[in-house]
Amino acid sequence: xxxxxxxxxxxxxxxxxxxxxxxxxxxxxxxxxxxxxxxxxxxxxxxxxxxxxxxxxxxxxxxxxxxxxxxxxxxxxxxxxxxxxxxxxxxxxxxxxxxxxxxxxxxxxxxxxxxxxxxxxxxxxxxxxxxxxxxxxxxxxxxxxxxxxxxxxxxxxxxxxxxxxxxxxxxxxxxxxxxxxxxxxxxxxxxxxxxxxxxxxxxxxxxxxxxxxxxxxxxxxxxxxxxxxxxxxxxxxxxxxxxxxxxxxxxxxxxxxxxxx
Numbered sequence: 001x002x003x004x005x006x007x008x009x010x011x012x013x014x015x016x017x018x019x020x021x022x023x024x025x026x027x028x029x030x031x032x033x034x035x036x037x038x039x040x041x042x043x044x045x046x047x048x049x050x051x052x053x054x055x056x057x058x059x060x061x062x063x064x065x066x067x068x069x070x071x072x073x074x075x076x077x078x079x080x081x082x083x084x085x086x087x088x089x090x091x092x093x094x095x096x097x098x099x100x101x102x103x104x105x106x107x108x109x110x111x112x113x114x115x116x117x118x119x120x121x122x123x124x125x126x127x128x129x130x131x132x133x134x135x136x137x138x139x140x141x142x143x144x145x146x147x148x149x150x151x152x153x154x155x156x157x158x159x160x161x162x163x164x165x166x167x168x169x170x171x172x173x174x175x176x177x178x179x180x181x182x183x184x185x186x187x188x189x190x191x192x193x194x195x196x197x198x199x200x201x202x203x204x205x206x207x208x209x210x211x212x213x214x215x216x217x218x219x220x221x222x223x224x225x226x227x228x229x230x231x232x233x234x235x236x237x238x239x240x241x242x243x244x245x246x247x248x249x250x251x252x253x254x255x256x257x258x259x260x261x
Contacts (some may be wrong), residue, residue: 028165029108030174034246037238042193044180045109046215053095054110060089061113064120066222076218079128081120082146091152096159104164105188105193111160112180116216118157122146151202178231182212197236208233 033043047058052186066077074082099106101153126142134140137191155171172178184199202211207231217224251259 001018023032029104029180033239033242035239037197037240038174039197039232039238039241040108041196042105043187044112044182045105045183045217046183047109049098050106050109050152051095053098054092054113055090057092057117058089059114060084061117061216064117065217065220066236074220076124078122079124081124081153083122085117085148085153092156093152094161096156099163101163107160107163108175109165109181110156111166112176112216114157114160115169116218118149118153118169119171120152120167120218121149124221147162173231178228179194179235181215182229182232183215185213197239200233200236 029040029042029044030038032073035041045073047054047061050058060075060081064081066074068074075084096110099110101107107136115182122145124146126145129143130140131256132140133143149152154169161167166175167173174180184195200209200212209232212223212232214228248260251257251261
């Protein structure tokens with residue numbers, strides 16, 4: 001039973017290392033398991049670092065958030081996101097093709113952005129329907145989402161998914177909504193893309209997620225930020241987990257029970 005457990009975990013670790021490009025044969029932001037665990041090996045790219053060709057994409061993503069930084073209501077709050085994308089988002093495939101395949105940070109950021117925008121485009125109607133059907137005595141219903149994406153979202157979305165080797169164009173946890181979607185609130189060196197996992201922690205006594213903030217948001221509330229960022233903070237400790245995993249496997253290989261323990 002114990003040997004079966006070790007073989008299963010060895011296969012799991014091997015799969016994990018391929019998925020996170022630990023062999024460095026393919027550009028990937030998740031490759032420093034020993035230094036950063038499940039977090040990116042460098043700071044997630046912020047829109048201010050983008051080439052100017054993607055400014056329209058950045059602007060729509062900023063404008064879509066329901067609670068804007070100035071307190072006004074964004075596109076999703078007015079049911080205007082789809083309309084804005086259809087009218088104002090350019091087809092960016094030619095610009096995407098110019099992005100260096102080895103630029104792991106930019107490719108990952110663009111996949112994050114297209115996944116966020118595509119999800120909002122598909123589900124905007126569900127949010128509107130829920131608010132319209134909700135009453136004091138009825139929780140409300142979401143209805144059905146959009147059954148298609150326009151070409152200028154769908155094609156870049158699939159292209160960026162392939163670029164980061166994710167394979168499927170969907171909004172997911174690591175590249176999309178959480179682990180690649182934070183920035184340091186008080187970044188003392190914004191030009192330095194390197195960081196230490198402890199940088200994510202606030203000063204003693206402050207709320208656990210108060211040292212970081214979301215890059216992309218749907219709602220813009222503290223609840224949304226807290227829900228996502230607590231996962232980032234938790235994963236900032238996973239480099240200890242991967243170190244323990246490595247030690248356990250080395251102990252098993254050497255048949256050394258003390259090392260394994």
